[in-house]
Amino acid sequence: MTKTLTFAVLHFSVAFTVTYLLTGSVLIGGAVALVEPAINTVVFYFHDKVWKRLEAKKQHALDAITA
Template identity: 75%
Template sequence: MLKTITFACMHFSIAFGVVYLMTGSVLIGGAVALVEPAVNTIAFYFHEKVWQRVERRKQLQLRPNTPIMQA
């Protein structure tokens, strides 16, 4: 979860900076910096969970007699 939070902080900063440079508006930059990274952070969390499942299945394929456990 700490990885997700630090990613969110970085993403908020980048989103604000890019939109502010494009528009010159602190209000629009702030709005985009709140909405877009928040949605992206949630998507990132689930993306990580999917990849963890993929990696687990790869490991289990190396051991064909091991049953697949559902998370």
Template identity: 70%
Template sequence: MAKTLSFAALHFSVAFSLGWLLTGSWLVGGALAVIEPACNTVVFHFHEKVWKRIEARRQTLALPARPQKRTA
């Protein structure tokens, strides 16, 4: 959890710094520090859902076909 929190702090710091440096506005920097990571969190959720489907499809295609039962 400490690693996650430190990464979050770093992410907020970078977003704030870039917003402030590009615009010169503390308000814009602060808004970007909140909005950008929040948007990325939502996008990441959907990104993970898509990748889970891709991985499941790959596993399904990689499984050998089951032999069919013969009837007499």
């Protein structure tokens, strides 16, 4: 979970900076920095869980072959 939270902080910062530089608006930068990374962080969390499950299945299959 720590990995996900640090990713979220980094993502919020990047989203705000890029949006602010493109629009010059702190309000729009702040809105985008809250909405887009929040959604993306949740998606990343579940993506990471699925990825780990797939890696475990792959390892289990390899273990079965070499056993």
